[in-house]
Amino acid sequence: MAFMAIVIPVAIDGLRIASAAGELAIRKAEAVRVAQRELNEFVVTSAGGLTTQSGTVQESGHDYHWALHSELWPQDSMQLLTMEVTFVARDRTYSTHLSTLVNLVNLRVQ
DSSP, X not given: OHHHHHHHHHHHHHHHHHHHHHHHHHHHHHHHXXXXXXXXXXXXXXXXXXXXXXEEEEXXXXXXXXXEEEEEOSXXXXXXXXXXXEEEETTEEEEEEEEEEEOHHHHSOO
């Protein structure tokens, strides 16, 4: 009986930790999909100057706040676009970043 009194709480705690890790992995995968979709949409539809943009998207019933940041790339006349997506899981805030280099001059419609 003493063995069971020790093993059962430890096993339940292990299941709780595994469940939290699984939930976080799913949420991070959703955040990366949001970042990729919003970054691609900006690159495809961008025809003007770059400004910091942001918004909130709902994916699978969860809110993801995204913000697009741009900066000049030092080697060429390109822009480094970074999409940051933040979300809350289990009362903690997490973020993920996705970056790409673009030459917006070539993307503009003449």
